[in-house]
Amino acid sequence: MKQELEALHRESLERRLRTHVSIPESPGYVMCGERVLLDLSSNDYLGLARHPAIIEAMRDALLKEGAGAGASRLVTGNRQPYAQLEKALATWQNCDAALVFANGYTANIGVISALVGRGDVVFSDQLNHASIVDGIILSRAEHARYRHNDIEHLRALLYKFRDKRRKLIVTDTVFSMDGDQAHLLDLIALKQEFNALLMVDEAHSGGVYGPRGEGLASALGVKNDVDIHMGTLSKSFGIYGAYVCGSETLIKWLMNKARPLIYSTALPPSLIAGAIQALKLVQTEHWRRKRLLAASEFFRSSLCKAGFNIGNGDSAIVPLMLGHNHKALQFSSALENEGIAAIAIRPPTVPEGTARIRFSLSAAHSLEELTDAITKICRLGLQLGVVE
Template sequence: MNASGGWGRLEHRLDAIARRMRSLEWGDEYRRASFVPYDMEPDQPYVTVDGRRLLMMSSYSYLGLAGDQRVIEAATTAVEHYGTGNHGVRALAGTIPLHEELEAELAAFVGRESALVFTSGYAVNTGVIASMFGPDDTLLVDKTVHASLIDGAKLAGATVIRWRHNDPEHLDRKMHEVQSTGLRVVVVDSVYSMDGDIARLPEIREVADRWGALVMADEAHALGVIGKTGRGIEEHYGRDDLVDVKVGTLSKGIPSMGGWVAGPERLMLFLKYHARPFLFSAALGPAQAGAALEALRILDQEPERVTHIQRESARLRSTLVDAGIDVGQSETAVIPIICGSDGAAYDYAMAVKGAGVIGLPVLTPAVPNNLARLRISVTARHSPADVDLAANAFRLAAYQTHLIAA
C-alpha cells in the first residue's frame, strides 16, 4: 500500500481506536475480551470459553429459541427445499413463499395490515426512514434510540432534533423548535437496549397528536419481551393506536436474521419500490426465513415463555436492588448494572466471569461517560436456579470490586 497516497491519509482514522485503547491501562485485556467466539450450548444458557463452562447472562436470544429443535428443523427444511440462497433481490427472482408467509404472520402478530421483511434490523431502520422522509421533514428522536435510526435520519437529509430520554414534556418543548412545515416524526425504541426501560408511549402519543406528528417505534427488544403474550409495546399498554410505523428485528427474541416493518398495506407497497436496502439487497435467505417463521409460531403458541422472562427478570432486578446494585430504570428483561467508569465496568465483568457468569461490559461511547455498565438479560432458557446463580455472582463480584460496600 502506498503510505503517501490515499491510504496514508487514512491512517490517522485507523489509529484512533488503537490510541484510545492504549490510553486505558486495561486496554490489552479488554481487546482480548472483545469479539470472543463463544461455543454455545444449543439447549442451555451456557457457553464454553477457554475450556470453562459459564452461564451466559448477556444474550439477546430472549425467548431461548436459538437452539430449539423445531426452529432448527424449520431452517433445515427450508434449505433442503429452497437451497442455501435465493436467486436475486426480492423484486427479481428472490422472493420465495416463505417470505410472504413470514410477512403475513408478522403483520397479524403485531396487529397491522401488512409487513415487509428486510435482511437486517439496521437495513429496516435506515431504509424506512430514508425512503419515507426527506429534507423538509423533522425527526424528533429520543436521545438513546438505536444508532441505525439516527443513521436513517441522516440518509434522509431530515432535520434531527434529539430530546431527553423518555421525557414527553421535553419532547413537547422541542416541538416548538421545529421550523419546517414538513412532516414531524417522533422516533422511539419500545424497549431501550442499554437501559431496559419502556417508552412512555401513551404520553408521547399525546404530544405527537397535539402537533400532528407521526410516531415510529422500534420493537427490536420488545417483541417476545413485553406485553402479556410478547406482542410488544401496544399490548403492554393495552392499546392498538400508539404507533404509526412499527419496525423490529428477527435476530433477538426471534432467533434468526433480518428485520421487519409493519403498517398499512399501501405503505408496504411504497417501501417495496423506494426503500433502497430492500430493493437493492439480496433477499433474506431461506434458512433465516424458515427459522424466523417457526420461532414466531412458537411464540404465538407458547406465551408462557414471555411470562417466565417477565417473572424471572423482575426477581433478578429486585435481588440486585436489595443488594445495593444500581440497575438504573430497568423494567424488562434487559438489566443494566451501572458501574461508572469504563475501567470499573471491565473489572466488574472480569470478577463476574471469575464467579462463573458472563456479563459483558458496555463502555463509552456506546453509553454516556461514567455510566459504563454490564448489560444483563434474562431469557426463557434461564431457570430460576440459573437466575439465583447469576444473582450470587453479581453480588460477590460487586463486593470484590467495591461496587457496593461489604
C-alpha cells in the first residue's frame, strides 16, 4: 500500500482530505485554514444549505424526534416525517410512489441490483457516475457500456443483447464531471423500440430544470416516459439523502429487494424534516433557478470567449479541461491563492488525460463575485500557459 501511495503521489493522483468551514454570514464562501474562499466547487446549486427555514425545521424535528432513527426503516426507524416526504416527492414527480434512501450512492446500487441480475443486461453511458457502475457490478448483470451520448452505439448494443431477459438503460441526465446532458428523447425512443426499462439519475438536474425543479426529464416533457426517477437531496436541496420515484409496484419491489435500504439504519428524522422544507422551497422559489441558469450562461460564455476549453453544456457544472494531473493541481492551488475554492478533478474520477478544474456554480453567487472570479481565472490561465 505504501508503494502504491508513493506512486500515486508521483503521478499527482494522491488524494487528501482538507477541512472547509462554512461561513454563516457569507453564503457561497468557505474557510480553509485562515483563507476565506469563494466556493466554486460545491453542489449547493440553489444556495439552500443554510436556509433559515430548513434549519428551523431540522431543529424542531431534532427536539421532537431525537438525534437518530435507531434502526433500519423496516424495523423501527421509519419515523413519521418519512411518509410526508415520500408523498410530497411522488406528487412533485407525478409518480405513484417514492422511496427515500440514505444517499445517491446507495440508491443507485440498491435500485440497479434489485431490478436486474444474471441473465439481464444494463446499458450504461461511459461517463455515468461511479455509483451506477458499482450497482451494475453488484447486480451481476451484463454490463454494456456505450460511448458517451453515442445513440448509434447504444442501438447496436441493444440489438446485440435483444434476447436478454431484462434490459435496463441507465443514464445521468446531467453528467457530473462534464456538465452536459443526456439525449433523453433518443433514449426514450430506443427504450420503446427494444422494450427496455429506462432509469435516469437526476442528481445534478433535480431542482435546476423543470417548471418546479423536477429535473431534465420534466423540462423536456418526457417525465412520464421514464420508468425509474432517481435523484438526490444533497445538491439542489442542500440537505442529504436520495429518492426514487416510480410506479407503486416498483416502490414495493424496492422495499423488499433493495439491500442498502433493508440493511441500513434510517436517516435521522431531522434530516427528513429538513428535506420536506427544502422540497417546498425548490418548488416555490423560482428565482433561484433563474439566477443559477443566468450565472451559468454568463460564466460559461466568459470562459469560452477567453479561450478555455470548457466542453459543451448549459448547466451549473463548468469543466475547465487541462489534461495533465499536475497542471490541474497547479491551477487549483493558484486559484486558492487568489481566494477561490475550485478543486482539481483527476483520474479515476475522470478518464486518463482529462484532468480538469470542475467549477460548480450556485444561486448564492452574485454577478459581481463571478465577474471577479472570471478575471482571476483568465489572468491565471495566461500565466500558466493554459490560454494564449
